[in-house]
Amino acid sequence: MKRKRLAFIIGLLFLAALSIRPANSDDTLFASAKVGIQAYPFSLKDVRLLEGPFKQAMERDLEYMLSLEPDRLLHSFRQTAGLPTSSKPYGGWEDPAGSAPSGELRGHSIGHYLSACAFMSASTGNDRIKANADYVVAELAKCQKALGPSGYLSAYPEEFFDRVFSVRRVWAPFYTLHKIMAGLVDMYEQTGNAQALETVEKMAHWVKSRTGRSDEGHMEIVLNHTEQGGMNEVLTNIFSLAGNPEYLETARRFDEKHYTVPLSEHRDVLKGEHVNSFIPNIIGAAREYEMTGDPALYEIATYFWNQVTGARSYVTGGTSNGEGWQADPYVISTELGKDSHESCCTYNMLKLTRHLFSWEPKAEYADYYERALFNGILPTQEPATAMMMYYVPMMPGMFKTFMTPFDSFWCCTGTGMENHAKYGDSIYFHDRDSVFVNLFIASELKWPEKGFGLRQETRFPEEGKTTLVVTAAGPGETALRIRIPAWAEKGGSVTLNGKKLDVFSGPSSYFTLKRAWKKGDRIEVVLPMKLRLERTPDNVNLAAVLYGPIVLAGELGPVNMPDDKVFGSYGPSGDPVAVPKLAVKSADPSTWIKPVPGKPLTFRTENVGVPTDITLVPFYKLFGQRYTVYWDFTSESKKKESS
Numbered sequence: 001m002k003r004k005r006l007a008f009i010i011g012l013l014f015l016a017a018l019s020i021r022p023a024n025s026d027d028t029l030f031a032s033a034k035v036g037i038q039a040y041p042f043s044l045k046d047v048r049l050l051e052g053p054f055k056q057a058m059e060r061d062l063e064y065m066l067s068l069e070p071d072r073l074l075h076s077f078r079q080t081a082g083l084p085t086s087s088k089p090y091g092g093w094e095d096p097a098g099s100a101p102s103g104e105l106r107g108h109s110i111g112h113y114l115s116a117c118a119f120m121s122a123s124t125g126n127d128r129i130k131a132n133a134d135y136v137v138a139e140l141a142k143c144q145k146a147l148g149p150s151g152y153l154s155a156y157p158e159e160f161f162d163r164v165f166s167v168r169r170v171w172a173p174f175y176t177l178h179k180i181m182a183g184l185v186d187m188y189e190q191t192g193n194a195q196a197l198e199t200v201e202k203m204a205h206w207v208k209s210r211t212g213r214s215d216e217g218h219m220e221i222v223l224n225h226t227e228q229g230g231m232n233e234v235l236t237n238i239f240s241l242a243g244n245p246e247y248l249e250t251a252r253r254f255d256e257k258h259y260t261v262p263l264s265e266h267r268d269v270l271k272g273e274h275v276n277s278f279i280p281n282i283i284g285a286a287r288e289y290e291m292t293g294d295p296a297l298y299e300i301a302t303y304f305w306n307q308v309t310g311a312r313s314y315v316t317g318g319t320s321n322g323e324g325w326q327a328d329p330y331v332i333s334t335e336l337g338k339d340s341h342e343s344c345c346t347y348n349m350l351k352l353t354r355h356l357f358s359w360e361p362k363a364e365y366a367d368y369y370e371r372a373l374f375n376g377i378l379p380t381q382e383p384a385t386a387m388m389m390y391y392v393p394m395m396p397g398m399f400k401t402f403m404t405p406f407d408s409f410w411c412c413t414g415t416g417m418e419n420h421a422k423y424g425d426s427i428y429f430h431d432r433d434s435v436f437v438n439l440f441i442a443s444e445l446k447w448p449e450k451g452f453g454l455r456q457e458t459r460f461p462e463e464g465k466t467t468l469v470v471t472a473a474g475p476g477e478t479a480l481r482i483r484i485p486a487w488a489e490k491g492g493s494v495t496l497n498g499k500k501l502d503v504f505s506g507p508s509s510y511f512t513l514k515r516a517w518k519k520g521d522r523i524e525v526v527l528p529m530k531l532r533l534e535r536t537p538d539n540v541n542l543a544a545v546l547y548g549p550i551v552l553a554g555e556l557g558p559v560n561m562p563d564d565k566v567f568g569s570y571g572p573s574g575d576p577v578a579v580p581k582l583a584v585k586s587a588d589p590s591t592w593i594k595p596v597p598g599k600p601l602t603f604r605t606e607n608v609g610v611p612t613d614i615t616l617v618p619f620y621k622l623f624g625q626r627y628t629v630y631w632d633f634t635s636e637s638k639k640k641e642s643s
Helices: 002-019 053-067 070-081 108-124 127-146 159-165 173-191 194-211 216-225 231-242 245-252 257-264 275-292 295-311 343-359 363-380 411-419 638-642
Strands: 047-049 428-430 434-437 443-447 452-457 465-472 478-484 493-496 509-515 522-526 531-536 539-547 550-558 581-583 593-595 603-605 615-618 625-628 630-634
Touching: 047 053, 047 108, 053 108, 053 127, 053 363, 053 411, 070 108, 070 127, 108 127, 108 173, 108 411, 127 173, 127 194, 159 173, 159 216, 173 194, 173 231, 194 231, 194 245, 216 257, 231 245, 231 275, 245 275, 257 275, 257 295, 275 295, 275 343, 295 343, 343 363, 343 411, 363 411, 363 478, 363 550, 428 443, 434 452, 434 509, 478 522, 493 509
Parallel strands: 434 478, 581 630
Antiparallel strands: 047 443, 428 434, 443 452, 452 465, 465 522, 478 509, 493 522, 531 539, 539 550, 539 630, 550 615, 550 625, 593 603, 603 615
């Protein structure tokens, strides 16, 4: 009896330890890595945003998330589990009575919500958002228990998976399952919620049992038939947290060979593929590489990243047209659609980039991250309402559209909640004795293990510089590795405690300062920004205008569309407005684009617009206007075109 009581007490202490376990990326998701991790992301709890556009976006997101009612998100779960529910479900894909087959995705939003709450809790320390998420985890555990001992948990009946495995029509239950499981993993990793790990482990056992009925050939048929999201990623994450090799074995069953084999052979056969089905599978391959060391998985992830960012992305860092890759590599000019640049795809490309940077901390990965974050993520939240975008139209002359707060629960609604809750996750990375400063975002960093702290003071991109102030020095030497971006070509400098250093670094590299720091040390980094053109690879007469890393969009006049055409729509309807051409004699845009006095980051063309000149503003600041990002350059003179 005493032994049993002692074991019980030890068990309680163990569970209590789990529940307060601090989130730290070093000892959770990377703990079982079989490859050399070269750079670790700092935990969100160690980074705090300071005043600036990213903090403002995060605060708007928090306010929206706090307006959501957990019981409404739980409605279909309780209904499926046979538990009482009196709440009304949210709309869009969450409405079980919605037009077929959209209602078959019900439950996906609760996974995004849990992830976003976990990120927001870690990023801000907000007690309300954590309490709401803890409540959801506890209620999901009740639903799982009511559904029986198998571990199954979802907002739809298990019969949906009978349809998956018999290759009958059903809309992506594995995709939805992945979101739920990922939300539970994030709740454990970011907030230490032990019940979340216990619940998701039971789900993983169910997945193993259900997929175990299929041989390799049948599993490939199933994967080719349905969208599986990132099942291989989340199962690998559960393995890294819980240590059960069965989870990793099950994860590998979701490696779709139709996707992975060509990539492992460095063949781009992406044309015709559904983009946001594809990218999460490659994130899973990256996680599997970290846990297995299989070199084929490294080739898959890195080749894919290079092809998408180098041959299939818009100037904003986004990708996809009509949710697919419709063209051959390096063909962009024909892909400027109304329904282009699905924001989920940018979210997932940033996740993949974080993995690749951790293996090889190269500036080119951070260069892409900056491009996509400033131009592909930040522009997708409407400031007045905090509502988010599904498609980001690249078609010249179109306009932005947004979700509604309670009736537009789409995939990009969910990833949108997550995007704006975790801006702190890639500003800084570290190795054993170095801090990588990757992004110029006003923020404060604490590195408790080293006793080191850093405050980044900047108004970037409204000014081309940042100042790093050491707030805690700690013992020994620490290296600061400051990214010198690809766009910073000439005139950059570093000043240490008021003294300008004689050395600098080239574009797309790191400038390193290593020393025993003192509290109050100041490093000022000047990164001059200039206007430049970025031409499409298949049409040199079609180009975007950038200022440093910032994509500038041309204002083409008010949207003048009813609210229901702007809010509650995946993408814009109707025809584009006419877009002026640019008749220029110089390839240097600074000769024909000039700053507007008193308006930061606002420019205007001079005597080159046909039929009229245009005001340009950062794409992330443009709302309520029709716009163009890509310009048609003509060799004809303005005078001749206007006549």
